[in-house]
Amino acid sequence: MEKIEISVLIPLYNEDESLSELHDWIKKVMEEHDFSYEILFVDDGSTDDSWNVIKGLQAKNPKVRGFKFRRNQGKTAALQTGFNASNGDVVITMDADLQDSPEEIPELYRMITKDGYDLVSGWKQKRYDPITKTLPTKLFNAVTRSISDIYLHDFNCGLKAYKSEVVKNITIYGEMHRYVPVIAKWNGFGKIGEKVVQHQSRKYGHTKFGLERFINGFLDLLSITFVNKFGRRPMHFFGSFGFISFFFGTLITLFLIFEKVYCIYTQKPFRNVTDNPLFYLALVAIILGSQLFLAGFLGELFVKQNVDKEDYTVSEEV
Missing domain, CATH: 3.90.550.10 (Spore Coat Polysaccharide Biosynthesis Protein SpsA; Chain A)
Incomplete structure (x- = not known):
């Protein structure tokens, strides 16, 4: 040819x-x-x-x-x-x-x-x-x-x-x-x-x-x-955002718990946790963080199943 x-x-x-x-x-x-x-x-x-x-x-x-x-x-x-x-x-x-x-x-x-x-x-x-x-x-x-x-x-x-x-x-x-x-x-x-x-x-x-x-x-x-x-490390992307979201949701939750305990201890009036908008913000952040973690884990499983099929470009061989 x-x-x-x-x-x-x-x-x-x-x-x-x-x-x-x-x-x-x-x-x-x-x-x-x-x-x-x-x-x-x-x-x-x-x-x-x-x-x-x-x-x-x-x-x-x-x-x-x-x-x-x-x-x-x-x-x-x-x-x-x-x-x-x-x-x-x-x-x-x-x-x-x-x-x-x-x-x-x-x-x-x-x-x-x-x-x-x-x-x-x-x-x-x-x-x-x-x-x-x-x-x-x-x-x-x-x-x-x-x-x-x-x-x-x-x-x-x-x-x-x-x-x-x-x-x-x-x-x-x-x-x-x-x-x-x-x-x-x-x-x-x-x-x-x-x-x-x-x-x-x-x-x-x-x-x-x-x-x-x-x-x-x-x-x-x-x-x-x-x-x-x-593409080969999806947890680094989804996990990072998931951690940030879950962390802030947990911080807000701890703040709400501390606020209620403090009010009870000092006998100050307090409102129900569910009446505080921060409660819903914390709930959404924790759920979103969990879902992002789950997406990362599923991505890692998919990558692991396909790793044996991965093609890498070899420039030289002796």
């Missing part, structure tokens, strides 16, 4: 107008630089003629491979499918709408193979998107930088390059495609670079993403942050 240097992975949804032009552009760049390559089109349940176009391209160029979902699964699912199927030493991902330039591929490949980066993310310094898209993007990039400690300007840029080892050792789901650099770092692939890339105005069709992607993206960021920090 021929050694493949570059796998170009293109997730798409209803992009039949641009696919042939994109394929010819990629093919031209690859042949100019004498790269051995494959092009992977992952059709995310398109309802237009995209799949027929892909089959036509494959018939003309055996280096084209196509995958079609029965229904729309999302960009993350398309990327994961392509990651699993790729054979290249370097995997380049790019969007199908011609806003990413294949002319960037040789330099991205060099940064991976020569400079030793695990992952290189594109930065569309000059964008041709409406302000309703660029402003929320800047906000989410700032939040992601602060949480992940990865200094990238554009986490969601579709144009990225990966060592094959990276894509074979990470798993993405939900809508976590925008946080692949974060997931890669937390899996031990810490040499992450950035390259300013050309962003072109959309030539055909319209964007397939709405404002809801920002809400989903924020929730996914919280999810991967929790899973990567506490």
